[in-house]
Amino acid sequence: AQTVTQSQPEMSVQEAETVTLSCTYDTSESDYYLFWYKQPPSRQMILVIRQEAYKQQNATENRFSVNFQKAAKSFSLKISDSQLGDAAMYFCAYRSRWTGANNLFFGTGTRLTVIP
Amino acid sequence: KAGVTQTPRYLIKTRGQQVTLSCSPISGHRSVSWYQQTPGQGLQFLFEYFSETQRNKGNFPGRFSGRQFSNSRSEMNVSTLELGDSALYLCASSLRPGATQETQYFGPGTRLLVL
Numbered sequence: 257a258q259t260v261t262q263s264q265p266e267m268s269v270q271e272a273e274t275v276t277l278s279c280t281y282d283t284s285e286s287d288y289y290l291f292w293y294k295q296p297p298s299r300q301m302i303l304v305i306r307q308e309a310y311k312q313q314n315a316t317e318n319r320f321s322v323n324f325q326k327a328a329k330s331f332s333l334k335i336s337d338s339q340l341g342d343a344a345m346y347f348c349a350y351r352s353r354w355t356g357a358n359n360l361f362f363g364t365g366t367r368l369t370v371i372p
Numbered sequence: 373k374a375g376v377t378q379t380p381r382y383l384i385k386t387r388g389q390q391v392t393l394s395c396s397p398i399s400g401h402r403s404v405s406w407y408q409q410t411p412g413q414g415l416q417f418l419f420e421y422f423s424e425t426q427r428n429k430g431n432f433p434g435r436f437s438g439r440q441f442s443n444s445r446s447e448m449n450v451s452t453l454e455l456g457d458s459a460l461y462l463c464a465s466s467l468r469p470g471a472t473q474e475t476q477y478f479g480p481g482t483r484l485l486v487l
Binding site for chain 1: 403407416427428462464466474476477480
């Protein structure tokens with residue numbers, strides 16, 4: 257079974273600074289998708305960024321980028337120029353590509369605090 | 373385009389009762405997945421529906437069930453509620469399951485409190 261581990265329960269960053277959230281996963285599959293979701297106090301899960309395992313290039317979305325290390329099974333999220341609105345729970349998630357199923361396996365989350 | 377909607381947003385029930393939660397996906401989306409979020413267990417997959425058929429099910433007891441209608445709206449039902457069923461129930465929709473570039477979009481959730 258796939259497992260996703262987020263070893264940092266809480267992180268904090270000064271406004272305008274950069275922070276990196278860590279995620280590791282365990283799978284025997286060779287092809288899959290990885291995601292970072294953000295859950296603000298409103299509790300709505302919002303997709304931040306996705307990565308296809310077959311792509312070597314790291315995904316980037318504006319201030320958000322990932323460092324995908326397939327051999328190490330590591331998928332970290334870097335947030336640049338942090339803003340107050342980035343404060344939220346961040347979840348790393350895994351989805352198989354080949355099963356045809358949509359279910360996501362989530363990590364336990366990292367609570368990010370942005371200090372003004 | 374309207375997002376995923378879930379009703380009700382908040383619910384209080386007592387042990388032994390049953391509850392039905394509703395999810396309306398984004399227009400054009402035909403796949404609906406349900407997740408349970410609790411402080412102790414985190415986010416766990418419940419089940420997934422596509423074209424009115426359950427395609428996948430997580431490791432939950434039979435008290436948890438669901439269905440999907442022809443308009444892709446989905447309901448989940450929990451019978452004989454237990455205190456441990458108190459959770460945020462999240463619904464996510466997507467065009468179809470497992471497709472390349474497929475993304476799940478989540479609703480705001482239903483917060484269930486069992487007393």
